[in-house]
Amino acid sequence: MALVNEHFLKLQKNYLFADIAKKVNAFKATHPEANVISLGIGDVTQPLAPAVIQAMHKAVDDMATKEHFHGYGPEQGYLWLREAIVKNDYLARGIHLAPSEVFVNDGAKSDTGNIGELVRWDNSMAVSDPIYPVYIDSNVMNGRAGVFENGKWSNVTYLPCNESNQFIPQIPDHRVDMIYLCYPNNPTGTVISKDELRKWVNYAIKNDSIIFYDAAYEAYIRDSEIPHSIYEIRGAKKVAIEFHSFSKTAGFTGVRCGYTVIPKELTAATMDGKRVELAPFWDRRQCTKFNGTSYISQRAAEAIYTPEGKEQIKQTIAYYMENARIMREGLTELRLTVYGGENAPYLWVKTPENTPSWKFFEQMLYGAQVVCTPGVGFGLAGEGFIRLTSFGDRNDCIEAMRRIKEWLKA
């Protein structure tokens, strides 16, 4: 008889956003007059840049004529897009990559989820805590995470990120094969300096580990000292795969386009000690299980690298970061301890008097009609924090701060 992959049965139910919705709905049912503002959502709200809209209309028109029709594109993405990425996101920062090292995808979630296919199922892994759940769940599905005991996966090394280490995980005292890092970080909104990132690259070189570096929020970095790419660190090409997304950079959450970089230098070992390049593995994986991203989405992505496109997406990012500033200042004035929100669209707010995350969530919902995301939903190290996002509308943001102020003063 056909047997199921029983690793799926080990997956913990992730009720975070469902639980939030349930509690918000319960509140709304008993307070039908209330105007609830959500600062919990991780999705963008502002329209796409005009240059992107224009490029997509043109791409749609291409599809209406025999001469300009585009059928199957390269599984790795169109060369014009890969060249624009290499030139603008890397060469402009002194990083030399070939277009063949860039793999265009339909968003970072697919690739961060699928990338584990390239390495043995029993490689050991480390993740920061709190964490974006995909990094762990995708590894539970292939058996790599082990079994779930006392709130943790047996084969996963958790790297707590908290106030005491300024949200920079400590280098483990043992070796691990795979390390997931995300900076600017979701959910804490914190960033990593070149010096701290260098420690990780050196650790990976010394231990022959692979770093899976999620740079989905790099466009929100304002501080010129903070690295946008792990390849700004010498030697990183040997040990790191980097994930980028246009979702937050250009509001593409509904358009679906991103990319993954696997440098030629990146290798891993076979059981008998041979070195093998991983880029050709990924190329083969994509050619077998993926058929490229929509032509229209790729033309949309190309448009954000035009002078107008760049300027327009910069404005939208500035809009969100102004939201972040308003929230940061408002909450700091209220004597709350706030992390993030300066080089990232997320604010990681310490609850007053060590209130548990979920309790504070309810208090704020009932007291100010503002929805946040309880930090503990991202892992045990998130307890006592909430996450706020700056992706909302300006007026909502201002009104939410006014209400929180009124509520906390009462």
Next chain:
Amino acid sequence: MALVNEHFLKLQKNYLFADIAKKVNAFKATHPEANVISLGIGDVTQPLAPAVIQAMHKAVDDMATKEHFHGYGPEQGYLWLREAIVKNDYLARGIHLAPSEVFVNDGAKSDTGNIGELVRWDNSMAVSDPIYPVYIDSNVMNGRAGVFENGKWSNVTYLPCNESNQFIPQIPDHRVDMIYLCYPNNPTGTVISKDELRKWVNYAIKNDSIIFYDAAYEAYIRDSEIPHSIYEIRGAKKVAIEFHSFSKTAGFTGVRCGYTVIPKELTAATMDGKRVELAPFWDRRQCTKFNGTSYISQRAAEAIYTPEGKEQIKQTIAYYMENARIMREGLTELRLTVYGGENAPYLWVKTPENTPSWKFFEQMLYGAQVVCTPGVGFGLAGEGFIRLTSFGDRNDCIEAMRRIKEWLKA
């Protein structure tokens, strides 16, 4: 040290289309004046339907306003599209499905490639021969196919499809856990009757197997007796997962949208004999490793279910099928044995005098300047055949037939 997934090293290099391109380029270099016509390509050439173009322009405009902007959609696809699929592709044929049994994707290749994640890596499998390479290669990557010996994978049961069985594979004399079937078939262009398909469903029920049924070409079926969906067979919902694509139905190879059906009734076993539904597994898989298909692509797909959309895609399909008729008649007149091309966009042509596929390919290239795909490229059972596709332009098709006639008569 990080260890690679060594199953990737077992993958056979697939040089089929690269080898074709190389030979065609060599010919062109020595015959610069020649006007080579390709009847080998599996990609569509005609523009998208006007209703689809209109829907995509509207969807792009939605993304330009705050009110109609669409960010992350449901990982499973928008309900309006899932409802249109259920109503038009199933209910119209007397098949009752809930929208929750339909999972919208970015094309059938992703899902046929990823679906194997749901079952144990050591389940046994059977495939028809010749075959679309993804079914095997995706299983090589997770170790299920075994090792490659004498042109075959050790853990794969090959089901030859040839003239003697009218391209309908024989039910195996042993049990297998997973069976890949594709009808209308790529590459042979043949179809399966309800009676023959029923044998497979009954085999799967008896042996507790799962059928992966690829119906990507169902829109090309003309004969009212031929099933469009495996769910036309009683009991199939218990044992079959069905893959659909808009790529050939509506020319979406560059738009990227399709869907997979996993009925609620479909279950597989755990090691201790419990039954587990697979639809929730797939739901969890998609929510973890996929973020939905482009909003614009989903609106495009929705448009093909409107009265105008239906009529327009029917016209394009009729255009391709008229190409198929022209080729079929032309080749039959030349006393070639031709299969397919009546309910499918592919023609499977027997080479004269048992000429090997690659030899005939070269002869036709040099003799008529027409490119085909050598049948042996799809598997050993394809030797002595070539595949022609009807996705080209009408004039090319007519001209190719004229040249082949002249060449074969000479």
